Structure formats: structure tokens, C-alpha cells
Amino acid sequence: MSHRLLSRLFFALLFIAASALWTGASAQFSPKMGASTGSVVTTPRVRAELIAHAPEGVGPGQPLWLGLQITHQPEWHTYWKNPGDSGLPTELTWTLPAGLTAGEIAWPVPHTIRIGTLANHGYEGQVLLPVPVQVGPDFQAPLAGNGTLDVRLRATWLVCRVECIPEEGEFALQLPVRGSTALHATAFAQSQADQPLALVGDGRGGQVRVQGERLQLTVRGLPAAARGQPLALFAETPEVLIPAAVPGKDWTQAWNGDVWTADLPLSPQRGDTPASLPLVLALDQRPADRQAPHAWRTVASVSGTWAAAPRASVSPALAAALAANQAESAPPAAPASAPLGTLLAALVGGLLGGLLLNLMPCVFPVLAIKVLGFAQHGSNRRAQRLAGAAYTAGVVLSFLALGGLLLGLRAAGEQLGWGFQLQSPAVVALLAGLFTLIGLNLAGLFEFGQFVPGRLATLQARHPVGDAFLSGVLAVAIASPCTAPFMGASLGFAVGMPAAQALAVFAALGLGMALPYLAASLVPAVVGWLPRPGPWMATFRRAMAFPMFATVVWLVWVLGQQSGIDGAGALLALLVAGSALVWSLTLRGRTRVVIASVLIAGSAWLIGAIGQNVTKPVESAAQVAADAGSAPSAPHAWQPWSADRAAALLAAGQPVFVDFTAAWCVTCQYNKRTTLVDSNVLADFADRKVALLRADWTRRDPAITAALTQLGRSGVPVYVLYAPGKAPVVLTEILSVAEVRQALATL
Template structure:
């Protein structure tokens, strides 16, 4: 009898087990309400949801859509709490919402009839915008040449883009489309249009104003006559429509004044340091004060638009060409859009991302995550000996498994993001139950490799030997297993490609994911189609049995790592629950290898105990993160502090540089960098010398704020390392950072 043992780590049965684990992870990560809409390939809809805003295209046409009949289109925005978009003049910062209409011939959309905005103070800045829900109505003309489609329907479309801010700001864009019967009355949103019309500033013929340049040349005196009686004696809110004329953040009573005299409103207003040439007229909005709760953020209930001439000339600010820092910031801001128009993604940029994905997938084979499968897959070639055809079929099947697995994970990621979930690469490992399922899988694989049991002991020989009769399917599923293990890692070149992919239409994005899978499988394709490269591999023999048992230890080491990851997510109780389940499962497997009645009695007892224990341990395996555990993972002594958008913004406002480590417990590359480059005394001394504050953004469990920040940097997974300095564009370092790279970046701030 030959002493050469087969290598079951690539058996068909194991891959079936893997499919069950992946199906479990899908069920655990997919919200019930999520609809998998893949980017631009999705069916156009009249509504869309981004992480911060829900948008809907609405129509008001009481007499239907016909020549000469009134028609108003509108964009209905509903903001997440504490987030806001902007008015036509955003104030000290921000950008107004823009609408690019796609209408049939005969329909002409006008300008947005902007409702009066709220005054939103963020630190020392004053912005004009909207929180909560707001309708931006657009009066639309129906010309005599308008005609509906042959079926009586009319198609209306708009590409809406806005900048949504809380403390951080994120550009967003949606494409909305609706088809309506032209002859039907459309009044569903009549109340919204009425409310928006009431908030639109009124233009009264009786109102006359005049601006006069103060003798100081730094202020404007403003006199308004003819305001309605309800405004007399009131302290009015002031909204300039010109962006760079006035100091928006000027404080009433301190920087500017207003008063009433004989029914005439007087104001003295400071000019902006960035003012341009003196215009002949200025348009402003004056509003009544708001009473009740949340006065500071409510828009005036009644407002008037005043167009007034300017008497005199002020000295325009002498502005040189835009500063390099501002130019870099604007370029970085433009690159932040998570949903850029497809026309902006040039063919050359997409091909560069594909090449980056191909190289990143190739380098993924060198990541520690893949080691448990790497050596076993290479030795799989030894089993085929001189059978070149079997080698080539196995290489192609392995490639197909890797590529399709990357595409499936990418499709799931894109679908969940389209449904409003804040997710990135490696999202499945943010779920403690998926971590537990993988720990069970690798424990069973480790016991099998160690020789504790053979699958043939539990199953009919026909089922256990499926992988021998279907080697192509076996190779395909081994590619799936490799991707499942490698998915937590982000290799060099992968970060930029993945960040670019999530903002593309589905077909282009999935092409980049496919390139990742092809790059990962490329070494095996070359080996299978170039038999000469296999001569260095040892011939099959008794050594394979020893090697098989040795490979049990990397598998069990993976279980140790997964238990540690679970501990970062759930605390010590989660680790204890997982280890108890794994111990009971191992005892059950051992019992089933015994003979006679002992096997059945002991196996039944352990199976019953496992069935009782699993529901008891379940709550500990999905417990919420423990605050102390999270803090311990995020803070190392006094050097590292937990990251938050507020902390980052505050430090930059104080003039301090910031270094952010976006990490996760399940990211092996992150842990390697943390214990090498980021712990290097020379690097730590350089951070201290440049007074850089170190922040750690822990993405072990899902955190929408970290996901948003990664998106803003053009990344979709960890590790990511970014150096921020006031007035400078962010410096994003490579995934495998080196000491020299960090030191060079610090010298440039």
C-alpha cells in the first residue's frame, strides 16, 4: 500500500462547505430592505438615496403637461440629521446645488426658485443652506411645439449634484428619471410646491433700496424704503446673493448694525476681503426673524428680494493668482465625488485602474492572508505529474473561480452601496458571525489536515471522492477559497483601483474587480501553461503526507487570528464563546472517528451538547463593540488617539498636522505595518519633531463615518495612511508603507 496521502485541502467537499459559509455571510450582510441596484446599469428611477441625502424628482402639473399649461418641476431633498446642502450663495464655504435637465423638445426648464435658506454657522464660518427637507422648485415652460410620446407618456430626467456637509463635506450626484402620462393631472406634491412658493423671497414694486460706499471704503451703507408694515421695527435677516461681496460671518451688533428710522431700514455692512470690482447693482434678500425652537437654523417665514443700485466705488481686493494650496485643495475636492459622471471616467483612466487592479491582484499572492492556500495550490501541480492537459484545465478553472469570486464580491459591494449602505472592501469581515463561521471552517480544515479525521469516514465514498472525479470543479472552487481568504487584504495598487471602481458604472467597476481576480490567478495560469516552470517542484512521494500535516498549523494559526479579530469586535466574552464552540465541535469530530457503540453514544451526547450550547453562545458572538476594547485598540499610550471627523477638523483648525491610520483588526497588512513601520522609533521621533498628532480610525466593525472618509480619499478598503497639514492637499501613502516613505512625507509638510 502506498504511503502517499492525497491532498484534500482542495477537495470538492471543502468547497461546498465554503459556499455555505459565503451564503451565510451574504444573508448576514444584506439588509432586508436593500435592493441591489448596480450603478448606471440600474433602471432609472425618480428617486435615489446617497449616504446623506434622499432625492426625488417631483412634478406639479394641475392641468397635465400640455402647451400653455402651468408646469413646475422640482428636486425634493431630505437630509440626514445634522447634514445640509447649500443655497444659490453658499456663504463662506460650500457649493450650490446644480440641476442638469434632460427634457423632451418643447419643454424649457428655468432657474431654481430658491427658497430662503437657513443661516448655518460652522466654527467661524457662516453658510447659507438647507437642513431637514427642502423642495427646490423649477418653473418650466411648455412650448407650442411640445408633443408627448406616441403612447401619451412624457419622459423627464435630471442629473442633480450637490455638496453635502456636516463638518466634513462630500460631493454627491444622482441621475433621476420619471415617465408620466401627459394628459393626467399631477398634484401629488402640491403642498410641497405651495410651501416652497411661500418661502421664496417676494419682489414688491414698493420696495426701493440703495447701497452707498462708506467713506472708509470698507463698508456699505444700505437704505431700504417701502418694506411692508409687518417688517417695521423688526430685526431683519440679511442674505446677499453675491458670494464675494460681504463678510458673511460678520456678527450683528458687533461687525454690522441695523436700525429703523421713520419706517426706513438702515444697515452698515462690512465688505469682504475678497471683493471684486464694484457692480452697478446688488441683489439681496431681507427676511423677518424666526421665532420658536431652533431659531439659529430656521429660515425666515417671510422674505423680500431687493435689487438696489450701488453709489460710489470701492477698491477691489488685490488678489494674486490662486494659491497652490487652494488649487490643490480644489483639485482634491473635485476628485472626492463618489458618483462622477460616466463621461468623466476617460478610457485611459479606466485602463490605468484595470492595470492597477491586475498588478494588485498579482501582489495579493504575497500577502500573509493567502499563505494557507498558496503552498497547497502549488503542490497541487505535483499531483498531475506529466498530465499537461489536466494542469491547463486546472489552471483555467482556478482562474475562473478567482475572477468570478472577485466579481461577485464586487457586485455585492456595489449593490449594498447603491442601497445606501456605508461599506468598503472587506465588509464581510466586519460582521462577527461571518468571522465565527470562518473560524469554524478553518478549524475543521486544520483537523482534517492534521489527520484527526477523513471526510470519507463520515460520507459515502462516492460523495467523498467527488473531487477526484471532477478535478476541474475542484480547481474552480479552490479559486473561490483563495479569494475568500485573500479578501481582507489590500495589496499595493489595489487601494486606488478599488476606490476608483466604486464610483464607476457597474460594468466598468466589475471590469476592475475581474482584473483583480485575473491578477491573483496569473501565476497559476503561467505555471499550468508552461510545464517547464514546474521542474523545480519535487516529485510526488511520502513527503507529501508530512507536508499535509504541517499545513494544519497555518490553518489553525488563521483560527487564532480570527479569534483575535472577534475579540476586537465583541470583547473577551466573544472569544470565550467562540473557543467553547470550537472545542465542542472538535470533540464531536473526534468522537465520530471512534468505533462501535462508543462512537454513537459519545457522538450523540456531544452533538446534543453542541445544539444546546450554540443558541446560548449566539448573543456573545454578535455583541456590540465594548467601549474599552475599542479604545484600547485605537489608542497606544499617549501617541495615538481615536479618529473622528470632529477631532481631525479641530486639530487642523489649530494648525497641527495630522497622520491618520485607517486600520482594522481583520486586515493582516494593517497589523504588519502597525508593528513595523508605525512602531519604528525613528518614525515616532519624526512625528514628535514635526508635532504631528497620530489618529487611528478603527474599521474593525462597520463605521459609516470612516467609510465616508475613505471614499473622500478615493479609497474603498484598508489599510490607508494619510498625512494632513493645514492648507495642503492630503498625502495618501502606499498600503505597505516604509520608514523612508513616512520620513519623506513628513519633511515635505
């Protein structure tokens, strides 16, 4: 009775279905989406609520305000309309009944938030972003129903501490038409007091004169309460002034009666000279009376012009932070054809990487099964050649299918990389179930012929080519999360190439992986080294069950990193229940019917009771520690990576070593437990005061994907040493102590 053909056929169908389900599963548990409860959305970092203020009801000519009130967790912040050195402003998209028109956000005065040498403009604690709503003369109040209006809002915001997380929420509010809606009157009154007052008329306002790389600002008409006081300055137009400029050091201010002047540096990233600059001036020390005016807005006319600076003047650290923070909103650029030299290098790298992929630990179970397969053919040279060609076709076509899916999803805007399918807990659980089934079959618990008609049981004998083809599919499925030397750079080039060139690289990768078996099938001397078929093959077959079970242990551990101990425990319980069900189907007669029925009912109950734990997201221990505000105690402790954190450390003059890793990457775990814990390596890190950041890609993370793309990589592991003023140093996929210490010696 054949076991391999049917098991691999089942796997092929299951793997395709699991890959198709990945997009939906990962989107369902996207960390940026809050949990909506109508007018309130909560995330681990903020509580956002849609509120309204209509003191006289809703009608033409009557005041109506809507607003998004954001309450931040300690140390987290969101951004003003000009976020400063990095970040994104909060955006509100309204869906209102006919006759209502929402205006722009009436932004409260921000404050400056400094991270290293960077500075942002934003809000901490609690802030209300109010929006005036105009009620048109043609507005018709509802005559029936409960007399309410359906107000809907879609909001997006970027919330940051050191790391930044894009979040969004859908809000709904039932607004009464008649009667006062004054529950939040105090919040809207305070928000109005927090907005700058306009300086208009009677010579009030400002003028800006351009002098080389600096601006001379003059503002007249400020009230008596502001005169003689130090002021903070915020430009509503981004990239004109330097947000991180320090008062008294980088820019100066002075009073002459009611005239305030300032000498300001131009931003290196400024664009063309505008006709005017909207500016906000605020008291450094806000009055004790929270309702007292403390900020004023002026639109200063500009005299003179400055030379627009090229975008290349942005510092590499800041550019990386901006790119990562805005990765989700940036549209994908159309790939350009790679030069012939680059394409050839990528093809050769893919071929070598695929060849070395056979040496990766995650591929060892397939290597053993293929040895058994070649031995089964004995001296039948034709069967060996056909098996080698079919196996090669299965590997190459599987790489092309996986590469095509990856490129298609990236073209649709998904931030993905190599090994993306194992970022979904659902796919990991399905693979664990499949490998458990294959392991039980190899161990001799059952034969597939017991469950299928006899005609299907002879498929392998009648179609050995199909069996070899599906074994190639299985090999790619197991090897897909691995990255071998040469492979990372080739895949990095591939994802930025046109589809035809990129798929050629994936085909070269598959050809390299299948090359040893193709050579063995074509060269008789290689096959001659293998032992002749005999009784040893039954023992060898059962022994190969244990690498399969070891693979299941690894997959359960991977799921534990994604869904926590509850998810791993639930998966183990389901695997035990499934194994018992398979055993029951090997019984005969009435016993089989009774026991199998009980186990089917029990498995269904178990899936309903704990199945959701398998795909339930859980924050990593590093993220939990970061959210709790805990700092690593050991000098060589790893911290969670973020583009802002890396940029801030580099801007402060500190070298940074980044480990781009994932729980499902076996090579990553090998390096983590060997080279990266070596005492000499850790001592060198400490001596040179290198900050250690770990970018965990176990679950999908667009910021990490964007950072890998900038480095010319599409999968993990990737190890990068950053030093201020130097180009990043990308180390090899399989780390050695000597390589890391040599890189550190250049600091």
C-alpha cells in the same frame, strides 16, 4: 479519501450564503438607529421623545401641538433649519389620522457652535421642536375603542460633537381625543418663548442693500428691550451669510434710535439673489426671565443683485466635511465611461496588484496548499495544465462575483468598499468555523469520507478540475480583505466606472493573482523545481493545519474588535463545541450516538445562551474614549477620525495624517506595528505638530467609505497626509519609514 474537494465545496456554499446574509446583519446593527420604546428613542448621544400638548382635547378649532424633544449628552448638538458651515437639520415625517394636518417645525432660536474656524447653528442640552397640527372641520373622533388617536413619526437627525453621526428613530404615541393632554405644557410654553417674534406692520421689518461683496442691513421697529443691545444674526436661507463671521471683526452693527444696522460679508457660496431674506435677530445676553422676548424675525426685502459664486470656491477642508456628513443622503451618481488611458492604467494596476497579492501574509496558507497540489500531480503534465487553468478560472470568476456584488450593493445606495464582507461579525464567525473545520481535517482528526457516501468520497479523483476550481475560490476568500500595492488605486478607479469596465478591472486583478500558478502549470521548468510525491506529503499536510488555525486566531481577534471580548469568548466556546462534535462523529457504534447527541444538545444550548454576543456591536476603545470626553495624553496619540475633526484641524493650520485601517486587514496591522510605531516617525510627527487620526473601518462606516471614494480608493489600508493649502499626499499600501519621513519633510 479526498478531503480537499468536499471541504472547498462546503466553503463555496457557505461563503455565498454568508455574503448574502451580510446586508441584513449589518443593517440590524447599524449605529445610526436608536433603540425605540414607543414614544422614546435613545442612542449613546441623545434621548428623543415624541410628546403632545392638547389643552382642550382634539377637535376642530382646538389647539394641538406635537413635538420632538431632544436631550443631548454633554458636548453633543443637533442643528437648526440652516445648520451653518456643516451639518443637516432635523427632519420630521408624520403619519396622522384623517382630518389632522401637521405644519412646519416652529424652530426655536439656535445658538452658534464654533469648531475651529467653522461655525454651526444648532442646539445643545434639551430642545423641543414643536409642530402645530390643524384639526380639520371634517375630523371624526373615534366612537369606539379606547378613544385615542394613533400618531406616528419618523425622525432623522445629525448629532455632532467633533465627529458627526446620522441617527434616526420611529416613534408612536396614543393621543387621547377627549380631555386635556397637558403633561408637557411647561415644555411647549418654554419652546414658544424660545421662538422669535415676528416684526410686521407699521413700518416694522428690514431692508437689505447689496454693495459689492457686502450687504447693508437695516431693521426698524425692534422693541425697546432690544435697543442698544448687541444682537446675534441668523439667516434662515443657507449660504447667503458667512456663519463663522466674527462680530466686530468680520461684520459690524450699530443703533440709531430704534433702527438697527449691520454691515455683513456675503458668503463665497451664495447662489442667485433672492427677492427677500428671512432673518432672526436675538439678544446676545438672554434675559434672566426665560419667558421674556429675546429674539425677533423679519423678512428683509433685497435691493440690488450680487453675482452668484461658483461652487468650486468651497474650501477643500469644508467640502470634505460636508460631503462626509451628507454621504448617506446623497444619491449615487451614474458612473461615466473612463477614458482609454485611465482604463488601461487601472487594468495594469489590477494585474500587478493581483500578482503582488500572492505575497500578502493572509494568502500564505493557500500558497502552501497549492504547492502540495502541484506536487501531487507529479509528472502528469496534462493534469497540471488542467489544474492551473481551473484554478485560474476559480480565482477570476470569484473576483468577478465579489466585484459584481460590491458594485450591485453600491448601486443600491450602500456605502461599501473592498473587504466589505469581513465588516459583518456573522461572516467572520462563519469563516472562523470553516477554517477550524479545514484545520481539523488537515491535522488528521477526521476524513470527510467518514460522513458522506462512498460515491461522494471519490469526487476529487473523478473531477480534479472541480477541486482546482474550488481551491481558487478559497484563495480569493482568504485574500479578499488584503490590499497590495497598485491594487488600491485600481479598485478606486473601478468602483467609479461603468459595470463592464469595473468588472474588467476585477478580472485583471484575479488574473494577476492566478498568474504564478498558471505559469507553473504551463512551464515544465517551474514544476521541475518542486519535490516528487512521497511520504513527506502526509507530514506537510498535517503541518498546514497550523496556518489554518493561525487564520482562526486572526479571525477571532477581528471579531473581538467588532463585538468585544464577550463576542470573541462566545466564538471560541462555539468553536470548541463544534470541534468536539466533529470528533464525536469519528467514533463508532453506540458511543458515537450517545456522545454526539449530548454534544449536539449542548451546542444548541450554547448557541441560544451566548450566540447573540458574536454579532453584538461594541464601540471601539477610541470611540469610547471620545464619548467620555477624554483627550489623548501622549503627543503622538491617535484620535478617532471624522470629517469634521479633520476639517477643523486643517482650518486651524495643523497638518493631519489619517490611517484608514481595519482589524481584518492584515497589511494594516503589519504597518501599524512596524512603521507607525517607529521612534523616528513618531518624533517627526511630534516635531511638525501633525495630528494623527485613525479611521477604523472594521465595521461598516459610510463616512469612511465616502472619504475613501474621494481619495480614489475602495479598500484599506490607505495613508494620507493632509497639509493646509496643499493637495493630499496618498502613501503606498505597504509603508516604509523612509517614505513617511520623506512625506513629512515636505511640510
